[in-house]
Amino acid sequence: YVLGLPPPDIAFPEEDTEQVNVNNLPTIYRAIWETARKHDVDDAITRRVVAMFAYDVDLSKRISAGDSIEILQTAPDGSGRSELLYVALKTGSTSRELYRFRTDEGSVDFYDPEGETGKRFLTRRPVKGGGRLVSRFGYRVHPIFKTRKLHTGSDFAAPLGTPIYAAGDGVVERAQWVSGYGKYVQLKHVNGIETAYGHMSRIADGLEPGMPVRQGQIIGYVGSTGNSTGNHLHYEIRVNGRPVDPLSVKLPRDKALPPQYEASFTQTVTQVRELMQRPAIPALVVAQR
Ligand SMILES: [Zn+2]
Structure with a gap:
């Protein structure tokens, strides 16, 4: 895939419209995996897709009718490997598109149409698999003390020993x-x-x-030590010492595409959008008797 040239070997995903049982919809996470497997998307690409949206999308939410994912990838090379070029995830009323772009220095990343990476300065759910949100930030009756007080973080239930990640680059202040x-x-x-x-x-x-720690580095493992009634991660974000809701606080985006690439990136976006508008190549049917 060379920028500015017509991509030679684009594999079009097959029409991905399925009837789903609305009474028992899977989570976004599961739906992405099932859809990708069904269409023979390489697991490495699916993992990458999930990781890209994990910063921003609550993958443990159930899908709803009309949700969709589009993936554009290169045809497999000699060793059977494909390269992800574009992915769009539509859930409810929001839709996120990420386009692969390579700078002159050769660094490759995925950017939304505004040229920002999907990455976040902090991860909202820093536990492997995202956990299951069991308690939100806010006032609640404490499960042990039965008093109404501010719950200063989000609780994500996950099995004992599930890795917990550093939500962003930083320095360890306390580990005790x-x-x-x-x-x-x-x-x-x-x-x-x-x-x-x-x-x-x-x-x-x-x-x-x-x-120092890097975003995504394992800093510990889920358990139930302290005042806890079951295995979960209690996760807090504090701004100037004041706890804020980790699931809704506006976080700065990590990085954007340098301005000198604006024109060629816009061209990439236009090119991919044109490709995605074309009908998928119909499956070759060979009648044999
Ligand atoms: Zn908690």
Whole structure:
């Protein structure tokens, strides 16, 4: 796939319209995997697609009628590998499109039509698989103390030992037992932002205050230490020391395409959109008797 030239070997996904039983709809996560498998999309590409949307989309939500995913990839090369060129996910009333773009220096990333990466400065659900949201940020009756108080984070249930990731690049501030939180890690990020992770069964080996961490690095494992009634991650985001709702706080995007690429990126977007408007190549039918 060379920018500015007609792509030679584009594989069109087959028509992907399916009748679904609306009473028992799968989660977005499962639907993406099932759809991809059904259409022989390489697992590596599916993982990449899921990771790209995980920053932004609540993948544990159930799909609704009309939700769709479109994937454009190159035809497999000699070793059977395909390259993802474009992916669009439509859920409810929102739709997200990401286009592959390669800069002159050769770095490849996926950008939305405005030239921003789908990546976020912080992950909203920093646990492997995203967990199951069991308690939101906000006032609630505490499950143990039965008093009404502010729940300062989001709780994601996940099996014991599920990896917990650093939500963003930062530095470890605390990695220790903290009353109530149990085994606890606190990270400091830029702009006065901190993230905190509670009730871990185990803190990652060697994690110590002052240590730099990268987004996605494993910092610990899900457990039920401290005041907890079951295995889950209690996840907090604090802005200047004040806890905010991790699922709704507006977070800055991580990075955007440098302005000098605007014209060629716009061309890429136009090209892909034209391709996607064409009808899918009909399956070759050979009548044999
Ligand atoms: Zn909690």
